[in-house]
Amino acid sequence: MTDDIDVAGSEEFSGQKVRLYPVTRIQGRADIEVLFTPQQGVREARFRALESRGIQSLVRGMPALRAPQLLSRICGTCGPFHQLASCMAIEAACGAEVPPEAGSLRQLLCWLLLAASHVMTINFMVLPDFALPMSDAGVKNITGIYMVDQESVGRLTHALTSLEEAMRLLGGGTTRPGAIVPGGVSRLPDEDDIRRCRALVAGCEDDLQETMRLAEMLTRRESRMMETGSPLTGYYMASTTDGRPALIGEEVTAAPFAGGDEVTMDPEGFLASIEERPVPWSYLVPLAVEGLEPALVGPLARVNLGFGEDTPQAALECRRTAEQWEHPLDREYFFLVAIALEAIWGWEKARNLLDGWEDSDAKPSASVQLSETDGFAVIDSPRGLLAHVASMTGGGLIKDYRVLSPLQFNYLLMNSHLSSVAEDTVRGIDISDATAARLQLAVRSFIPCVPCGTH
Amino acid sequence: MYIATAAFSACGGCENSLLSIGEPLVALLSEHTISFSSILVDRRTVSPSDVVLASGCIRNSEETEVAFEIARTSRKIIAVGTCAVYGGVCGLANAGDSLDAAQGSVLPELFATAEPLDSSMAVELYVPGCPPPPNLIFEALKSVVEGYSPLHLNSTVCSDCERAVTRKSAKTIQSHPGPGADDAACLLSAGLLCMGPVTRGGCRAACPSAGVACAGCRGPSDAVLSSQLHSVHSDLVAYISRTSGAREEKVAKQLEPMLRLLYMFTRRDPVTRSRVKERVPGD
Numbered sequence: 001m002t003d004d005i006d007v008a009g010s011e012e013f014s015g016q017k018v019r020l021y022p023v024t025r026i027q028g029r030a031d032i033e034v035l036f037t038p039q040q041g042v043r044e045a046r047f048r049a050l051e052s053r054g055i056q057s058l059v060r061g062m063p064a065l066r067a068p069q070l071l072s073r074i075c076g077t078c079g080p081f082h083q084l085a086s087c088m089a090i091e092a093a094c095g096a097e098v099p100p101e102a103g104s105l106r107q108l109l110c111w112l113l114l115a116a117s118h119v120m121t122i123n124f125m126v127l128p129d130f131a132l133p134m135s136d137a138g139v140k141n142i143t144g145i146y147m148v149d150q151e152s153v154g155r156l157t158h159a160l161t162s163l164e165e166a167m168r169l170l171g172g173g174t175t176r177p178g179a180i181v182p183g184g185v186s187r188l189p190d191e192d193d194i195r196r197c198r199a200l201v202a203g204c205e206d207d208l209q210e211t212m213r214l215a216e217m218l219t220r221r222e223s224r225m226m227e228t229g230s231p232l233t234g235y236y237m238a239s240t241t242d243g244r245p246a247l248i249g250e251e252v253t254a255a256p257f258a259g260g261d262e263v264t265m266d267p268e269g270f271l272a273s274i275e276e277r278p279v280p281w282s283y284l285v286p287l288a289v290e291g292l293e294p295a296l297v298g299p300l301a302r303v304n305l306g307f308g309e310d311t312p313q314a315a316l317e318c319r320r321t322a323e324q325w326e327h328p329l330d331r332e333y334f335f336l337v338a339i340a341l342e343a344i345w346g347w348e349k350a351r352n353l354l355d356g357w358e359d360s361d362a363k364p365s366a367s368v369q370l371s372e373t374d375g376f377a378v379i380d381s382p383r384g385l386l387a388h389v390a391s392m393t394g395g396g397l398i399k400d401y402r403v404l405s406p407l408q409f410n411y412l413l414m415n416s417h418l419s420s421v422a423e424d425t426v427r428g429i430d431i432s433d434a435t436a437a438r439l440q441l442a443v444r445s446f447i448p449c450v451p452c453g454t455h
Numbered sequence: 456m457y458i459a460t461a462a463f464s465a466c467g468g469c470e471n472s473l474l475s476i477g478e479p480l481v482a483l484l485s486e487h488t489i490s491f492s493s494i495l496v497d498r499r500t501v502s503p504s505d506v507v508l509a510s511g512c513i514r515n516s517e518e519t520e521v522a523f524e525i526a527r528t529s530r531k532i533i534a535v536g537t538c539a540v541y542g543g544v545c546g547l548a549n550a551g552d553s554l555d556a557a558q559g560s561v562l563p564e565l566f567a568t569a570e571p572l573d574s575s576m577a578v579e580l581y582v583p584g585c586p587p588p589p590n591l592i593f594e595a596l597k598s599v600v601e602g603y604s605p606l607h608l609n610s611t612v613c614s615d616c617e618r619a620v621t622r623k624s625a626k627t628i629q630s631h632p633g634p635g636a637d638d639a640a641c642l643l644s645a646g647l648l649c650m651g652p653v654t655r656g657g658c659r660a661a662c663p664s665a666g667v668a669c670a671g672c673r674g675p676s677d678a679v680l681s682s683q684l685h686s687v688h689s690d691l692v693a694y695i696s697r698t699s700g701a702r703e704e705k706v707a708k709q710l711e712p713m714l715r716l717l718y719m720f721t722r723r724d725p726v727t728r729s730r731v732k733e734r735v736p737g738d
Contacts, residue, residue, distance in 0.1 A: 024497045027467040050517060050563055051464050058547040063630040066716055069670050073544045076468025076586065124474050124495060137497040143485040157477035164475055172665025174475065175468040175586050178632065179665045186633030186666035281561050364635040364666075437497070451466045 015043065018429055020436050023047070023443055025125040027077055028450020032439055033281070034422050040429055045422035046415050047443050049284035049407075052454040059401045064090050064370055064392050065182050067401070071388070072176045074403065075452035077120075079175050080113050081247075081381035082403070082452075085388040087182045088248075093375025093390055094368055101362040102184030108353045109171045109180065110247050112201075115208070115346030116163035116174070117382040118299070118339040121447060122211065123156040126336055129441050130218035133225070152214055159207040163347075166197040184365030191359050198354045201347065208344050212317060215340035216324075222333045223325070230420035231330040232257055234294040234413050236301035239380035240264075245302035247380050253305060254292045257330045263292065267378040271387060274404065277412075283454045286411035287404060294413035297384030297406050298447060299338040304328045307345055310352065314345035332417070332445035339447070342382075370396035383447050385409055407446070407453030414446045456600055457490040459504040461525055463518045464545055464569065465511030469536035470494045472586035473508065476593045483600065503528045506599045508592070512538040512545050512723075513570040517563035526576035533580040533595050534572045537720045540583040541674050545569035546723025547715075569723055580605060585672035585720060588658055609677040610656030616663045620644050624699035628709050630716060633667035642668050644698065648713055652694040653679050653687045672720050687717050 013035055021031035029050045035043045055074050059067050067090070072083035084106055091098060098106075128140045135144060146153045164174045170189050171177025179185045189197070235256050239249035243262065252270040255262040265273065273290040289295050304327065307315045321329070321337055329338065372394040378387045384406030391400040407414075421442040425435050462470055473480065474494075489496050490504040501524045509532055513519055525532065537543040546569050572578055582595045598605045618641045625646025636642050642649040642663055650671035651663060662669050671687070679685045692710060696703040710717070 020499075022493045022499060024493045024499065025495070027470070027494070029462065029493070048562075051515065052565065053464055053466075053514060053545045053569075054548055054565075055544070058544065062715060063713065065629075065631045066670075066719075069632060070544055070547075070719065073466050073468075073585065076466040076471045079466065079468060120471065120474055128497075138488070141489065141496040142481055143489065146481045146485050153481055154478055157481070160475065161477050168661070172661050172667060175471060177665070178662040178667030181632050181634065181667065183631075183634060186635065187638065283562060367634070368631070440497075449467070 016040070016429055018431055020431070020439065023440055025128065025440075026444060026448050026450065027075075027452075028448070028454075030448070030450050032418065032443065034426055034431065034439075036429055042419070042422045042426050045418045045426075045439065046281065047411075047418060047448070048282040049450045049454045051450060052283040053451070055455045056401050056403055059398050062398050064390070064396050064398050065368065067390070067398050068180070068182060069176075071401075071403070074405075074455045075449055076175055077117055077449055078381040078383060078386065078452055080109060080171075080177050080180060081379060081386055082388070083176065083180050084110060085377045085379050085386055086390070087180055088377030088379070089375045089388040089390040090182045090392070091368065091375070092377060093373040093392055094370055096183050096366045096368045098184045098366060099362050099364065101188055101360055102364050104353055104357070105170065105185045105188060106180055107248065108350055109167060109177050111346045111350040111353065112163050112167045112170075113174070114247070114382045115204075115343045115350065116160055116167065118343040118346070119156055119160045119163065119208075119211070122215070122336070122339055122343070123153065123160065125444065126339070127152075129437075129444065130222055130336055133222070152211075155207040155210055159204040159211070159343075162200045162204050166200040166350075169193050169197055181365060183368040184363075186364060188360070188362065188364045194354060194357050194359075201351050201354060204347055208347055212340045212344060215337045216321075219333060219337045222336075223331070230417060230424060232296060232332065232413065232417060234296060235292045236304045236328065237289070237292060237295045237297050237385065237409070238302045238305055239378060239385060240305065242308075243305070244308040245305050245380065249380065252378065252385070254289070254295065255305070255328075257328050267376070270378060271376060271389070284411055284450070285408060287408040288412060289409070294416060295409055296413050297380075297409045299342045299382075300329060300335050301384065302380070303338040303341055311345055311348040314341060314348050317341050317344060332442055335445040335447065381406060383407070383449050383452065403455050405449075405452045405455065407448050407450065410446045410448070411453070414443065414448070418442050456487045456506070457502075457504045458484060458487050458596075458600070459490045459507045459529070460492040460494060461507055461509045461521065462493065463509070463511030463522065463539070463572070464514035465536065465538050468586035469510035469539070469592075472589050473535070473592050475589045480593060483597070487600070501525055501528060504530070506531045506533065506596065508533050508535050508596060509572055510535040510539050512542050513566070513572065513575055514545055515563040515565050519575060522572065522575035531579040531599050532572070532576055533582060533599065534578045535582050535592055535595075536587055537583045537585045537672055537674060538569070539572045540581045541721040542569045542571045542723030543585060543720050546721065547719065571723065583655060583672075583674045584658060587673075588661075591657055608655070608657050611676045611678070612651035612654045612656050612658065612660050612663065612669045612673070615656045615658070616641075616651055616660035618642065618663055620698050626701075628695070628706075628713070630713050632670070633665075636666050638666070642666075643695065648710075648716060650687070650691070650717070653690045670719060671717070674721055687721070688714070691717065
């Protein structure tokens with residue numbers, strides 16, 4: 001462990017600090033810094049994003065109709081959601097009406113990706129913490145789990161490959177389903193595509209149910225082993241329709257962890273209430289929502305808002321989870337059960353859309369007449385709320401662009417929670433492997449995606 | 456064998472594509488040792504490895520240091536993804552001007568340009584794509600682990616595409632990636648800016664199959680790379696002229712406002728070396 005830690009001062013902080021680098025089993029490169037008081041008590045712990053590609057500036061001057069292709073490269077996990085949000089922002093700017101069939105296909109692709117993304121996160125990044133919490137790094141990973149429980153890994157990889165294959169059939173890809181284009185989609189699936197997708201999606205049901213049982217069992221064990229004195233505070237927040245989470249919702253709903261009334265905003269009001277609070281020690285710019293600070297977005301936030309009856313299996317699991325651990329779920333270790341539950345939610349939504357799919361000769365996209373206007377879109381992605389704001393020139397080029405991503409919304413809560421956990425667990429500047437693992441778990445519970453956050 | 460993965464400035468799509476291989480990857484890794492991999496294991500230091508799957512481009516000072524350390528301690532490096540091979544979309548950067556405020560002595564210094572991996576290390580194999588299909592990554596990894604020579608892949612996206620070139624081509628070319636094209640017709644013939652004729656194949660023409668113009672994410676084809684007299688632009692102009700019957704000058708003028716799109720993934724390295732060693736099953 002000593003090789004991994006630098007103890008040093010810095011220009012902006014004159015005391016001692018310990019650096020844990022890199023944070024592992026997350027997307028992107030980041031570290032955790034623990035800053036100490038002169039008495040070697042914890043002053044603060046913070047998660048620092050160490051990379052930035054500046055995609056917001058790269059897209060300026062690009063033909064707006066091709067901007068979604070570039071913006072989908074913000075993130076390898078939520079790429080299709082960036083692609084969709086970007087198309088929606090451009091469509092909002094020019095008043096294009098997306099044909100309903102195209103809207104359904106977009107939703108279908110997003111639900112499939114939500115389920116697939118969560119399955120991948122569980123399998124490769126989260127399970128080692130819960131299944132092999134005390135093991136050495138050489139074992140505490142996917143290969144260690146494979147050696148002791150080949151069946152669970154096989155189940156998860158089967159679900160992942162089936163969901164991804166369905167996405168390929170419908171959208172031409174998984175990370176970047178090219179089918180989502182400004183104005184609608186590039187093509188609508190035929191009867192054969194839908195039949196094959198139904199079979200692929202139906203084949204995942206048992207895998208996802210068993211994964212949920214495994215997540216419940218491991219969470220129960222974890223909650224007994226790891227009683228953290230640091231519950232999540234602030235507000236949970238998601239895109240909703242009629243108060244229930246929706247990937248493309250009509251409003252944004254927030255509620256306090258401490259109990260109290262829900263707050264509902266329209267997307268425009270939500271965007272207007274966001275304030276950027278840059279910090280000099282990270283490439284990630286935290287976002288605060290006025291009056292709702294700090295906020296949590298993503299799976300745990302959505303599960304706390306509860307699912308609607310159009311997805312009876314997910315709604316039932318959600319109620320069972322709340323009965324078992326009480327509502328709201330405000331401990332970090334609930335994130336495993338939240339993403340397992342959401343995988344069922346996404347799968348069930350996709351299945352509903354496939355079951356109700358009717359072959360049609362409808363046009364897949366509407367024409368997009370570009371002009372010098374602005375537009376925006378607010379949607380929910382696998383890791384939480386996501387907003388794109390586009391400004392275009394009269395010649396159909398991007399004049400300015402702004403992306404607001406889930407990790408930016410979570411950043412304030414994540415760092416305050418990380419500091420609380422560090423205060424509870426760090427004893428002096430000699431941080432043990434177990435304590436480092438505990439700090440990383442606190443970070444992973446927010447399912448951070450650094451490329452998405454810093455874009 | 457010691458296997459590692461490393462990601463530099465990237466979106467994470469290449470790592471996800473690697474993980475999408477699923478059980479065959481897990482089984483292979485279980486037979487060997489993962490020496491370091493921030494996406495898979497909690498080991499934090501770069502340690503000697505037989506093969507490293509590296510994705511992303513070099514965009515800041517810390518990445519340069521990590522790249523040198525990996526180059527010093529590793530036997531074979533596979534550059535995975537177009538950012539690692541050509542600089543990728545990050546290569547569109549001319550400077551991190553919007554990021555100056557965040558730069559300071561406590562953060563890695565951002566470079567004005569994004570560099571492909573072989574600017575910092577010797578690369579054994581290149582697997583371009585944004586992201587590359589999982590089967591291509593797995594094949595590259597297996598070829599190193601099992602010690603066989605990768606085959607040379609020299610097709611274009613058009614060779615994998617089932618759409619047919621039509622004699623009556625569209626008179627104008629538009630930048631829209633795919634507004635509901637006919638299921639069977641060539642997208643370029645239909646007037647969409649499709650990079651298929653000049654782009655390396657191996658992706659099974661995933662985008663054109665879904666009715667979307669190829670954006671050229673796998674980089675230039677062998678024909679384009681074969682001589683300095685060729686380029687993505689000139690070869691595409693010649694192809695469109697040949698198939699549509701329009702004069703080359705006229706086609707070139709139409710493409711002028713879209714030049715940026717031709718080099719969306721390779722702008723950092725428009726005159727590329729022949730980074731083409733890879734194998735596709737059944738090729």
